Amino acid sequence: xxxxxSSKGNDLDNNMDLRFGRAEYFIIYNIENDEFQAIxxxxxxxSGGAGIASAQQLIEKSIDVVISGNFGPNAYDLLxxxxxxxxxxxxxxxxxxxxxxxxxxLEEIKSAGPSHKGGH
Amino acid sequence: MNIVVLSGKGGTGKTTISTNxxxxxKANYIDCDVEEPNGFIFLQPENLHTKAVEVEIPKINxxxxxxxxxxxxxCQFNALAKGKGKIILFEKLCxxxxxxxxxxxxxxxxxxxxxxxxxxxxxxxxxxxKRGILNIGEPMxxxxxxxxxxxxxxxxxxxxxxxxxxxxNVVNVLHHGDYAILxxxxxxxxxxxxxxxxxxxxxxxxxxxxxxxxxxxxxNYLDEYIKSEKINLLGTIPYxxxxxxxxxxxxxxxxxxxxKEAFSHIxxxxxxxLL
Numbered sequence: 391x392x393x394x395x396s397s398k399g400n401d402l403d404n405n406m407d408l409r410f411g412r413a414e415y416f417i418i419y420n421i422e423n424d425e426f427q428a429i430x431x432x433x434x435x436x437s438g439g440a441g442i443a444s445a446q447q448l449i450e451k452s453i454d455v456v457i458s459g460n461f462g463p464n465a466y467d468l469l470x471x472x473x474x475x476x477x478x479x480x481x482x483x484x485x486x487x488x489x490x491x492x493x494x495x496l497e498e499i500k501s502a503g504p505s506h507k508g509g510h
Numbered sequence: 511m512n513i514v515v516l517s518g519k520g521g522t523g524k525t526t527i528s529t530n531x532x533x534x535x536k537a538n539y540i541d542c543d544v545e546e547p548n549g550f551i552f553l554q555p556e557n558l559h560t561k562a563v564e565v566e567i568p569k570i571n572x573x574x575x576x577x578x579x580x581x582x583x584x585c586q587f588n589a590l591a592k593g594k595g596k597i598i599l600f601e602k603l604c605x606x607x608x609x610x611x612x613x614x615x616x617x618x619x620x621x622x623x624x625x626x627x628x629x630x631x632x633x634x635x636x637x638x639x640k641r642g643i644l645n646i647g648e649p650m651x652x653x654x655x656x657x658x659x660x661x662x663x664x665x666x667x668x669x670x671x672x673x674x675x676x677x678x679n680v681v682n683v684l685h686h687g688d689y690a691i692l693x694x695x696x697x698x699x700x701x702x703x704x705x706x707x708x709x710x711x712x713x714x715x716x717x718x719x720x721x722x723x724x725x726x727x728x729x730n731y732l733d734e735y736i737k738s739e740k741i742n743l744l745g746t747i748p749y750x751x752x753x754x755x756x757x758x759x760x761x762x763x764x765x766x767x768x769x770k771e772a773f774s775h776i777x778x779x780x781x782x783x784l785l
Contacts, residue, residue: 439588439603446582446591464600472594 391421393455393491394448395484400428402485408459411440417484418451421492441465448474457487457496466502511784512668513537514687514716518703520674522695523723523747525549528671530762531691532637534773537667541641542683544627544654549671551760555632555639563642563654564623566606570597574618581610581619602649627654638663651679659686676706684711689784690718691744696729704732708739719744719783721776742783745776 396413398404407413411433419426429451433444441461445468448456456469457479469476477496479487490496515528525543529552532539541547568581568590579592589603590610601624611619627644642658644651651673659682662668672683684690690711694704704720711718719742722732726749736743747753748768756763763769 436588439600442588442591442600442603446588449591449593464603468591468593468598471596471598 391454392418392452393421393457393488394418394451394453395456395479395487396431396444396458397428397484402426402488403483405481405483406457406459406479406487408479408481410456410458410461410465411436411442411444413444413458416444416448418453419484419488439464442468445469445472445474455491457491460503461499462505463502464505466499511666512662512670512686512688513780514670514672514684514690515693516672516680516684516690516707516711517674517693518676518705518707519694519700522693522700523721524674524693525552525671526757526763527691527693527721527723527747528669529553530764530769530773531777532669533762533764534770534777535667535669536637537669538638538640538663539669539671540658540662541639541671542655542658542679543671543673544642544644544651544658544679545673547641547643547671550630550639550641552762553634553639555630555634558630558632561629561631561657562625563627563629563657564625565604565650565653566608566621567601567604567624568599568610568619569622570599571618571620572596574616576616576618578615580613580615584609584613602647605650606653626650629654629658638666638668652682655679655682659683662686675703676710680710681714684714684716687716689780690716691780692718692720692741693723694720694732695724696722696726696731698731701731701735705735708741717783718742719779722746724749742779744779745772747772 395417396407396410397415397417398407400415413431414434415428432447433440436443442464445465449472455475457477476499515524517524529549541549582590582592587603587605589600591598626648631640642654644654673679692707694700721744725746
């Protein structure tokens, strides 16, 4: 099973980036073999629809679970529709969040947070 | 001839200036502040009729779609995404470019219309009054502006009451402008945003002049900037309780003698530039 975490950096010692669509990286962590990879978030540089771009990228990576601070309405709908579960993280190192997830300590997110529509 | 009234900062008096100028010049008044148009409060149009503003969005025919994802990949606005079992459209992000339909190998995409706002048109005596209204929650005002400004009378003077700021919406209004009237107030914020507005009209090469509204004697926030940039000062409107009271009752200001004089002076200066 693969989980994705929005991250400020590309390894497990970095803290979570609480923004889902605008985080620089996703850490993709495989629970079965404890291996991970870091990918650059396409949403980070998107001019609009960042959360959608990020969610799309994770769907393509066949992720089962995403942990982040907050999911906007578009990202939430897309992830939910693709049966990806969302959990609430906090601004602490990624490895601690993975530990907390394994221990069942994270809260599942069941509604979208506020949107961050950019003005033009 | 289209004259755009813009300000940079909100609340400096774009609508006050443009509604009163429209009455004095017998010019058409076009409220382009489609997110919160308020000019009609003062001008009270008659014979109002309404036309919908619609944009085209894709509609995926799920029977023909083979979930190849090419449409989502091609969309530059992330308005389409490939979910687990179907293509999902985020309609508010769609810019109606039609690319998804071009790249779909299965011809599974049709286009349907989606309303995002309305154009209202009426008149007051002989002058035309028009405004665009963007539906609440809609992020994109430009399609409403394009329809609003697409068919203005060419032989008459149209006063275009711009939205505040220097955003895409303001730029779109300015593209229709032959002349721009900048409105500011003598405050630090007024000056800050005036500088952005001046930069914008200079970039777009639109001849312009300035009106200082709410002028409070003894306050010289703007003097140095106006001098150094050689901005044509068309006139000033005084800071007064009487004006504020009229405004708060939704009235125009031409029955106040000193305001009418100020506007007449402004019109003389505009005519000097334009004729």
